[in-house]
Amino acid sequence: MSSLPRKFKIIKAAAVAGMSPRTGGKTCTLAPDSLACSLWFAAQALVGVSGGKNLTEALAAVTDAPPAARAAAQDIAYGVLRRYGWAEFLLVRLLRTPLSHAGIEALLRAALYRLETRPDARHTVVDQAVQAAGELAGSPLKGLVNGVLRNYLRQRDMLLAAAACDEVAKNWHPRWWLQRLQRRWPAQWESIVAADNAPPPMTLRANGRRGTAASYLARLQAAGLTAHLLGKAGGSALRLERPVPVDALPGFFEGEVSVQDLGAQRAAELLAPTAGMRVLDACAAPGGKTSHLLERADLDLLALDADSTRAARITDNLRRLQLSAEVCVGDAAHPADWWDGRAFDAILADVPCSASGVVRRHPDIKALRRESDVRRFAREQATILDALWPLLRPAGRLLYATCSLFEEENKGQVDAFLYRHADARQLAEEYWLPCPENDGFYYALLEKQHAPENQGVQEGARETG
The missing domain is CATH 3.40.50.150 (Vaccinia Virus protein VP39)
Structure with a gap:
């Protein structure tokens, strides 16, 4: 399988030799409402996770992100981490040797995720990722990012077919984790993995001291929110059709409901x-x-x-x-x-x-x-x-x-x-x-x-x- 054009391999060699893996320590000058800005902050959060922080800590460390960029960066970081092993599998095939610049490697993972989840905006994603690369590491690595992402788009079908044959890239779980699930739950492991890889539902618990789940369901419907009761009859659980901020839940701050x-x-x-x-x-x-x-x-x-x-x-x-x-x-x-x-x-x-x-x-x-x-x-x-x-x-x-x-x-x-x-x-x-x-x-x-x-x-x- 082909890798990068020669000029990108030369730039890559320079990056391995001299670029620092650090991404912090500078202020982002990208437009706050741009995808480039969100990719930049997402890359920093992903570097934090690679360094051993949990995602909450890593996102909290990105203190200077504008609100819009922070929300988008969080969405991107969650998506990249949910697809464990997928982007890494692709990068092994798109890069001749591993990147030594942690921020650029994280940026490429974020951009690959975005390319797959926003297929109607591929050219925009590539352009914005290149801008983010310039902010992260300067002009030399902009060409690297551009080459990797365009190569991915050219080879996409072949790369995804290969990923579908790799246990980790296909299932988005560490290999040892999959093996444990397969041994313990041989008939259920695939459905477990599918549930793991899906966005979580937003489930509520009605406060039994303040009312029933059925009465709170009526309050949700009156507020224009769609939900249904869960579990046994007389229980306290409801599931929202779509997640919403807690301040959109009727009576949340008055103690009528919790998220659980x-x-x-x-x-x-x-x-x-x-x-x-x-x-x-x-x-x-x-x-x-x-x-x-x-x-x-x-x-x-x-x-x-x-x-x-x-x-x-x-x-x-x-x-x-x-x-x-x-x-x-x-x-x-x-x-x-x-x-x-x-x-x-x-x-x-x-x-x-x-x-x-x-x-x-x-x-x-x-x-x-x-x-x-x-x-x-x-x-x-x-x-x-x-x-x-x-x-x-x-x-x-x-x-x-x-x-x-x-x-x-x-x-x-x-x-x-x-x-x-x-x-x-x-x-x-x-x-x-x-x-x-x-x-x-x-x-x-x-x-x-x-x-x-x-x-x-x-x-x-x-x-x-």
Whole structure:
């Protein structure tokens, strides 16, 4: 397959030898409402993700982007990251050697994405990408970007046919991730991947203290918004036909509704605490499940999170919804630092995980996650479970929850816990696979049984024997 014309190869060699991979440190002078400006800021955000930041952090670092350019740059960055491996596959075939300029490589990925999603504006995309390249790296690399993108348009059919035969470029997931899905979900992995690669739905949770999902649906319709009820009859979930800003939702700031995935709403339904119970929501930020628990019953609830910034979001959510709970900054794995010694009737352990079930909302996870992270999360989850179990009173219930599709974090984790704790009994287990209506979740409801009266005597005999 042909690569770049000779003159572009020479420029490419100069770029490898002397161009810095940094993109920050200068102000964008491109027209604020231009595609070139949006591509420039999107490239900077993508460089941030390549450097290990999550997309939210990377976008926040682009502080001088005009509002219009910021919104468009976010859309482009999300699209590029959702198509994990696709643009990289194409660039390997369009460039003789890898680019050393991170900003230009990111710009090319953004421009390739834009060319495919705006096919009626291809010449405009190329022109604007060339302008952005000049802003990023100066005139020499403008020719490189122009040559790569025009070569892509000339070879498009052949390149896309090749991409369709490559497992990663076709499915937009890391190879190790695909292999895990194929082993665990041989009949469902393709539908999981399709759901992962689609834009997420905007699902709402009606505040049960303020009205029903049906009554809120009527409010949406009166405001000209189309939605439908989700889940079981009498539930609180609705799905909007099209996402809208939260300030377009009737009564949002008055606490009548929250944004929460249907699968995430299942946590409060499964734990099902009743009025007066003492409840712990461990790893609670940003507070969606905390507030749902409180909407269902008056509880003595402690919302815990190790990150003080994220814990502040719990407080903000509670204030908006006019709910009350104790919010504490602390590590669920180290109760001695925050627990007052009073046992809990129910515990929600929504533990840190690979987040492989919510990747359509956070496509940067595809780029940031490594296979070794799954084992790391599994170790952390086991530590948290073992630390929280003594805090639960006999006959109390603990709901173990992840937004992962990987077995080490789900059934494997729970089976190992049940083996370690003879006083634990599993009451329920649910897998929620990603689909058009919901993200991916795993739930296991555990009950703490009363210890046999002679257990301590038997354990003492074993120790002295």
